[in-house]
Amino acid sequence: MRVLIDADKCQGHLRCMGLAPEVFDCDDLGYGVVILTGPVPAGSEQLMRRCAANCPEQAISIR
Ligand code: F3S
Numbered sequence: 001m002r003v004l005i006d007a008d009k010c011q012g013h014l015r016c017m018g019l020a021p022e023v024f025d026c027d028d029l030g031y032g033v034v035i036l037t038g039p040v041p042a043g044s045e046q047l048m049r050r051c052a053a054n055c056p057e058q059a060i061s062i063r
Pocket residue numbers: 005009010011012013014015016017031032033054055056057058059060
């Protein structure tokens with residue numbers, strides 16, 4: 001599983017960072033970025049789905 005943020009959709013709500021700061025951070029402009037370089041660690045899949053579901057802009061995708 002990999003998690004991505006669509007930069008065209010992200011509006012900087014940062015709920016993702018609040019839920020999973022080990023995976024998401026914000027850039028200098030306050031938009032969300034994925035800091036995880038590889039696949040989502042085992043056991044974090046449900047948390048990633050929750051992050052995606054909680055993004056008001058539906059900017060987070062999971063593959
Ligand atoms: Fe952006 Fe959604 Fe996170 S708007 S900062 S991806 S909660």
